[in-house]
Amino acid sequence: MKNLIVCFTGLVVGIYWLITIVFVLPDNYVNVSYSKFFRAFDTYMFQRWAFFAPPPKYNEKLYYAFFDADNKIHVYEIFEPLDRDKQQNAPFNKKEEVLDYILHNSTTSMSNISVDLQNMINYDIKNSKSDTSKVSNLQSTKTKVLIAGLEESNEFKTLCNYGRVVARLNHLHATSFRIRIAKVNIKKFIDQDSKKAENEEITFQSDLYKL
Secondary structure, three states: OHHHHHHHHHHHHHHHHHHHHHHHOOOOHHHHHOHHHHHHHHHHOOOOOOOOOOOOOEEEEEEEEEEOOOOOEEEEEOHHHHHHHHHHHOOOOHHHHHHHHHHHHHHHHHHHHHHHHHHHHHHHHHOOOOOHHHHHHHHHOHHHHHHHHHHOOHHHHHHHHHHHHHHHHOOOOOOEEEEEEEEEEOOOHHHOOOOOOOOEEEEEEOOOEEO
8 A cells, every 4th residue: 555655646746747847848849739738737836946047037017907987097007016015014925925926827827828829820820821811811810819819818817807806996986997918127237227217018918898
């Protein structure tokens, strides 16, 4: 019985590490072909490889834009005040830590989904070179397909649900909202004293959704 438990544990650990190794490899046939499986792996067994990875080159920003019936717009950025709350409430910041984990995991997973979708679209374009009309259609609808694919994901639904929480907490009487994800490059050490502001690059912007 003891040997059976040891063998089973070793098998589970071996499978986990095999999946992890394939997951962190550059894009290849396996992780592109099984992209849905690896997205689920990233969602439920999310890992931060900060110990092994180089320092990040950019910070993410998560915006919610709320629209009133009279066209007034209220914009809230989430990550910066959340980071402040984590620091101010430490070490009693479990609530903030969990929220930070959920939101960052969602935006990171959406970035991975976007890469998978782009790879699939580019693969279809590459294999349809003989059909110029199909290639033209794929290229012209690429952005719409990407946004539609991202908005069908569970991660996007999580961000939508949190948007409704933000509206409620701020007592907004908005009728609709939009999600925007952006990234800002982190200044290099030699440029820390530079007063030049880094430009934001929008990586995702959703359609309008009703509250």
